[in-house]
Amino acid sequence: MSPVEFEFATAGRIVFGPGRASELASFAGRLGSRAVVFTGADPGRHHEILDALAVPSSTFAVSGEPTVDVARQAAAFAREHGADLVVALGGGSVMDLAKAVAMLVGNGGDPLDYLEVIGEGHPIEQPSLACIAMPTTAGTGSEVTSNAVLVSLEHGVKASLRSASMLPAVALVDPLLTLSCPPAVTASSGLDALTQCLEPYVSLRATPMTDGLAREGLRRAAAGLVASHANGGDVEARTDMALCSLFGGPALANAKLGAVHGLAGVIGGTVEVPHGVACAALLVATIKANVAALRARQPTSPSLEKYREVARLLTGRGDAVIEDGIAWIEQTVLLLGIGKLASYGLRPEQADDIVARARLASSTKGNPIELSPDELHAVLASSL
Numbered sequence: 563m564s565p566v567e568f569e570f571a572t573a574g575r576i577v578f579g580p581g582r583a584s585e586l587a588s589f590a591g592r593l594g595s596r597a598v599v600f601t602g603a604d605p606g607r608h609h610e611i612l613d614a615l616a617v618p619s620s621t622f623a624v625s626g627e628p629t630v631d632v633a634r635q636a637a638a639f640a641r642e643h644g645a646d647l648v649v650a651l652g653g654g655s656v657m658d659l660a661k662a663v664a665m666l667v668g669n670g671g672d673p674l675d676y677l678e679v680i681g682e683g684h685p686i687e688q689p690s691l692a693c694i695a696m697p698t699t700a701g702t703g704s705e706v707t708s709n710a711v712l713v714s715l716e717h718g719v720k721a722s723l724r725s726a727s728m729l730p731a732v733a734l735v736d737p738l739l740t741l742s743c744p745p746a747v748t749a750s751s752g753l754d755a756l757t758q759c760l761e762p763y764v765s766l767r768a769t770p771m772t773d774g775l776a777r778e779g780l781r782r783a784a785a786g787l788v789a790s791h792a793n794g795g796d797v798e799a800r801t802d803m804a805l806c807s808l809f810g811g812p813a814l815a816n817a818k819l820g821a822v823h824g825l826a827g828v829i830g831g832t833v834e835v836p837h838g839v840a841c842a843a844l845l846v847a848t849i850k851a852n853v854a855a856l857r858a859r860q861p862t863s864p865s866l867e868k869y870r871e872v873a874r875l876l877t878g879r880g881d882a883v884i885e886d887g888i889a890w891i892e893q894t895v896l897l898l899g900i901g902k903l904a905s906y907g908l909r910p911e912q913a914d915d916i917v918a919r920a921r922l923a924s925s926t927k928g929n930p931i932e933l934s935p936d937e938l939h940a941v942l943a944s945s946l
Contacts, residue, residue, distance in 0.1 A: 568769035571726050572812040573695070573706045573733040578804070580797060583611055583696060583736035586649070591616035593692040593731055594647025598640040600624055600660040602652040602698070608739070611696075617647065624652060627720075627830070627837075628659035629713045633673045637666040640691075648693045650730075651739075653751065654702030654837070657695055661728050662710040664690040668727070673712060677721045678924060680714050686725035695730040698739045700790075700803035701751025701838055703758055703811020705733035711827070719831035719919060737804040741795055748791045749898035750838030752803050756783040756891075757841045758810035760872055762817035764852070764865040765928035772817040779809035780875040784890075791898055818928025822848045824920040825942065832916060835906040842900040846892050847944035853884055855931045865930035904946045913942050 577585060590597060597619040599605075599612060605621050612619070620643040622636050640648070640663050648667075650660030662673065668690040674681040695705035704710075709724040743751070759779030762772050786802025793799070825848075826840035849869070856863045866884075873887025874880060917938045920926055933941070 566770060568771065568816070570769070570771050570812070570816050571708060571729060572815070573729050574731045576706065576733045576735065576808070578735045578808065580736060580738045580801065582734060583739055584614075586611055586694065586696065586734060587614045587616040589694055589732050589734065590647060590649065593694065594645075596644050597647040597649050598622060598643055598645040598663070599649040599651060600636070600656045600663070602656055607742070608651055608698070611651065619649070620645070624656045624659050627655045627713050628662065629715055630673045630677070633659060633662045633666065633712055636663045640667050646691060648691050649696070650693065651696045651698065653697065653699040653747075654704050657697065657702060657704035658710040658712065660695070661690070661693060661704070661730070662712060662723055664693045665710070665723060665725065665728050667691050673723065676723050677712065677714075678724060679922070680717045680719060680721045686723070686727055688727070690727050693730040694732045694734055696734045696736070696739065697804075697807065699743055699747060699751040700737075700740050700800065700807040701754040703755065703807045703814065705730055705735060706808060706811035707815040709815070713831055717831070720827045722924065733808070735804055735808055737797065737801040740800050740804060741797070743794060745791055745794065746899070748794060749900060750836045750842065751807070752783070752787045752790065752838070753842035753845070753895065753898065753900065754838030755803060755807040755810050756780065756787060757822055757845055758814045758819070759783065759806060761820040761822055761928065762810070762813035763872065764868045764930045765817045765820060766930055767928050768817045772813040775809040776813045777871070777875060779806040779813065780872060782806040782809070784876045784878065788894060788897060819925040820848070820929035821852070821920070821926055821933055821938065821941065824923040824926030824929070825916065825938070827923055827925060828916045828919045829903065829908060832912060833907045835903065835908070839900055839906070840903065842895050843903050843945045844941060846888060846895065847941040849888055849891070851933055851937050851941050852930055855933060855937060860931055863930060902946055908946060910943070910946065913939055916942060
């Protein structure tokens, strides 16, 4: 057996379970003296939780995916209010903005000083403000990752701020907070969570530790994805999906992603499409391209056996082959009502630029095999 060597990082503390959101006040009182709370567009939705905060607080509502300009405004807001604690109560966009602000207040400067690809990419050397992350959707796993994604409207792309110091101090994950998620959000976030377990599992940078998390996440997605979409009040299904999302976060943070996210990140900066929808639209075509490329060029790759294991986990059948897993995903995407990317305004003439930028994206570096421009074009064409 060859030697195994890896590193692993995640949130300072993970607290999981129905009803655990009530512990926010206790954690806040220990971590800071004044908080800025980031929420979705309707801060009143979780007023009972926020009213019980043990420290003075100010609220900043996030109405969409955070842009570079919004991050600047939010950091200025946190500084003006003297915050030494950041609380994120919302979906992936809320988490990303909160982590970005915690880093910017702790380090100073502008987002473009630190952003990958489009910015200066300076190292983040100072600690972030303490952050408590409480997801209200089961999708991104951002509560346990060390990066924050911002949209640059100027560059037409999503880019990341990334540092181990950006890991939240506490990930407070309560599946009951996801019960009110509407079906469309449940579908897109759930398919994002599934993808964020699948891509790290077959990644070139996978480790035994990330493999264990990814496998269990995929098993939970198989049990909970369709059920939580059909009945949002199904606590067992919501718990399965909260675990899928939670396990996918450290898996992707430590093993990287793949071509699905490489393409989706560029597409999300090009047209307005929910991130999970973009991932879901691309997933089947990307798996087919990866499997065909591996069989043709690297037939002994361990990723092929992992794709077979994905099929067994998703279908629940010990004799399942790769094509059975692809069929399960294809049928689930259709059942959950995910449309093609053209319906969001993506046009064929944008493909050259998207493929060129996706090949340079940090997410793409974990793909189990390097796909050629022609292969990526084929994936994009099939997803339109």
